[in-house]
Amino acid sequence: MDLVVFLPLLIILGAFMFFASRRQKKAMQATIDLHESLQVGDRVHTTSGLQGTITAITDDTVGLEIAPGVVTTWMKLAVRDRVTDDDTDFDEDVETEDSGPTEISDSPNTKID
Numbered sequence: 682m683d684l685v686v687f688l689p690l691l692i693i694l695g696a697f698m699f700f701a702s703r704r705q706k707k708a709m710q711a712t713i714d715l716h717e718s719l720q721v722g723d724r725v726h727t728t729s730g731l732q733g734t735i736t737a738i739t740d741d742t743v744g745l746e747i748a749p750g751v752v753t754t755w756m757k758l759a760v761r762d763r764v765t766d767d768d769t770d771f772d773e774d775v776e777t778e779d780s781g782p783t784e785i786s787d788s789p790n791t792k793i794d
Contacts, residue, residue: 716757719743724764727755732764 719725723735725745733745736752743760744752 715763716760719757719760719763726761726764727759728761729759 719735719738721735721738724732725735725743726732727745731745731747733747733753735743736746737744738757741757742754743757745755746752
């Protein structure tokens, strides 16, 4: 009788674990595919948010040019994703509103009692 009470809970828990592990496997495979497809000249983001261009690739590391003439060595696992042309054009799509002049006063902000 006690097993019948816990059976639905065990089935739900088992289904949750199955779907969670499937999602994790898909994400890991996507990361592996990305790391295997990296080429010299690709622009990438690292896990720390740095953006750079790949200048060299070995089995475990990549050389990233983060500024003209500045190349740093990173582990391949630190590469989060590849930057596409769509990601770099976001500044052109943003419409800016013309704002009026801002008043600047010479007096500091002081509290008057």
